[in-house]
Amino acid sequence: GTYSPGSTFKMVTAVAGLELNAIGIGDRINDTGIYYVTDDPNLNPKCWLYNEYGRGHGPLNVVGALMKSCNYFFYEVSNRIGIDRLAEYADYFGLGRYTGIQIPEAKGLLANRNTAKNGEVWSAGLTAMAAIGQSNNDFTPVQMSKYISMVANGGHPIDLSIVKSVINSDGTLVSQNEIDEYTHRILKTEKVTTEDKNISAETIAAVHEGMRRVAEEEGGTAYSIFKDFDIEIGGKTGSAELDGNKDQNRVIAWFAGFAPYDDPEISIVVMVEKGGHGYFTAEVVRDIMQEY
Numbered sequence: 001g002t003y004s005p006g007s008t009f010k011m012v013t014a015v016a017g018l019e020l021n022a023i024g025i026g027d028r029i030n031d032t033g034i035y036y037v038t039d040d041p042n043l044n045p046k047c048w049l050y051n052e053y054g055r056g057h058g059p060l061n062v063v064g065a066l067m068k069s070c071n072y073f074f075y076e077v078s079n080r081i082g083i084d085r086l087a088e089y090a091d092y093f094g095l096g097r098y099t100g101i102q103i104p105e106a107k108g109l110l111a112n113r114n115t116a117k118n119g120e121v122w123s124a125g126l127t128a129m130a131a132i133g134q135s136n137n138d139f140t141p142v143q144m145s146k147y148i149s150m151v152a153n154g155g156h157p158i159d160l161s162i163v164k165s166v167i168n169s170d171g172t173l174v175s176q177n178e179i180d181e182y183t184h185r186i187l188k189t190e191k192v193t194t195e196d197k198n199i200s201a202e203t204i205a206a207v208h209e210g211m212r213r214v215a216e217e218e219g220g221t222a223y224s225i226f227k228d229f230d231i232e233i234g235g236k237t238g239s240a241e242l243d244g245n246k247d248q249n250r251v252i253a254w255f256a257g258f259a260p261y262d263d264p265e266i267s268i269v270v271m272v273e274k275g276g277h278g279y280f281t282a283e284v285v286r287d288i289m290q291e292y
Contacts, residue, residue, distance in 0.1 A: 002108045002138040003271060006238030006278065008256045009090070009133030011151050011207050013074045014062050016089035018203040022080035023062060025206045031056035031072035037079070037124040045128050047072040066210025067220050069237060071132050078131030079124060086131060087112040092157075092197055093147040095139050099160040100191060102183045108143055111136040133240060141271045144256060149267040151207065152234070152258035155199030208234050212261055215282075222255065225282040231289060232261040237278030250274060255281040259289045266292050 017023045033050030037043070047056050048071055057070045065073035078086055087110055091097065096110025109115060111130035113122035129135040139147075146160050166174035184191055211234030213219075215226035221237040235257030242250040253275025258267040268288050270281040 002106050002140055003252045003273075004137055004240035004242075005095075005133040005139055005144060006240030006252065006254055007069045007071075007133055008144065008148075008236050008238035008254045008269075008278070009095075009137060010066060010069065010074050010131075011211070011236065012090045012093055012095070012147075013077050013086060013131045014066060014207050014210070015151075015155070015199060015203055016081055016086055017077035018062065018206065019089070019197070019199060020081050020085055023077055025063070025202065026061055028059040028061050029065070029073045029076050030059045031070050033072070035072050035075040035128060037075075037128060043125055045071065045075055045125065062206055063210040063213065066207065066236065067213035067217065069214075069221050074131045075128040078127045083111070083113055083122060083127040083130060086127065089197075090137075092194065093150050094157075094194070095137070095143050095147055097143075097192065098189050099140075099142055099146050100180075100183070100189065101142055101160045102163055102179075102187075104187060105142060106140050108140055109136055109138040133238060141269055144254070144269045144271070145267060148256045148258060148269055151204075151211075152264040152267050154201070154204050156196055157194040208261070211235055211257070215257070216261075222279060222282040225279070225286055229286060229290075231259050233257050233259040233289065234261050234264075235282065235285065237282060239277045242274075251276055253281045254278045255285045257282075257285050257289070259292075 031047055033056035034044050034046050049057055056072055057068055060070050060073055090110055096108045098107055115136040116122045126135050149158055166179055180191055215222045215233050215235045222235055238254035240252040253272045255278050256269045258264040268285045270284045272281050275281055
C-alpha cells in the first residue's frame with residue numbers, strides 16, 4: 001500500500017534546505033501561523049498549531065522546527081528551494097521508487113510538477129504541501145523504512161533485502177549479483193544505483209538533533225511517550241490527512257525512528273491506517289525498540 005507520509009517527510013525538506021544553503025543551521029523563521037502564498041485566503045496553508053490554538057510557533061531554527069513539527073518553517077524552506085530540488089532529494093532517499101526488495105512492491109508517487117492533477121499548473125501552494133508530506137506524496141512503509149535508515153546512517157545509500165544469503169546444495173554461496181538478477185527478472189524490475197550525495201556531517205547532525213528532541217525533550221511531539229525510556233533515540237511523528245479530512249478516523253498515523261541515538265543499530269517505521277495521530281504509533285516503536 002502507498003500512503004502520504006505527513007510530517008515524517010520533513011527531514012527531506014530539512015536536508016535539502018541545508019545542503020542547498022537555503023537555510024543555515026542557526027537561521028530562524030518566524031511562524032506567524034498562516035503562510036501566504038496566494039491572494040485567496042482559503043488557499044493559504046496554515047501551521048497545525050494555528051489550526052488548533054490560533055497562533056504560530058514563533059521564531060524557530062531547523063532543529064526546533066523538527067522538534068515541534070512546525071509546518072510554517074518547512075513551507076518557507078520549500079518556497080526557497082522549489083519543488084524540483086525538493087523532489088530531487090526525496091528521490092535520493094528512495095521515496096516514490098522501487099526499493100529492490102525481493103517481494104512485489106508498489107512504486108508509490110513522488111510529488112513534483114508532473115503530478116499536478118486535472119491539468120492544473122503546479123503552484124507554490126502545492127510545493128508547500130509537498131514539503132510537509134502531503135500533496136501528491138504517496139509512499140510504501142518499506143520506502144519510508146529505507147529513507148529513515150539513510151537518515152540514521154549519515155545520509156548514505158543502502159540496499160534493502162529480506163535475503164541474508166542463498167546457499168547451494170554443495171555448500172557454496174550464491175553471489176549477490178546472481179540473487180539480484182533473479183529477483184529483477186522475476187519481479188520485472190530494474191536495479192537502481194544511487195550515487196552518494198555526500199550530505200554534510202553538519203546537516204545530518206542538525207537533523208538528528210531535531211529528531212532527538214522530538215522524543216527526548218519536553219515540547220517534542222513524542223516526548224510523553226519516551227520521557228522515561230532508558231534508550232536515547234531519534235524519531236519523528238507524522239499525521240497525514242486522507243483527502244483533506246481532519247477527522248481522526250481519516251488520518252494516517254506514522255512514527256519513524258532509530259536507536260540507539262549515538263550509534264544507530266535499528267530503524268523502525270510504524271504506520272496505522274486511520275490511526276488518529278502519529279503520537280499513538282510512537283508507543284509501538286518504543287516497545288519494538290525495547291524488545292530489540
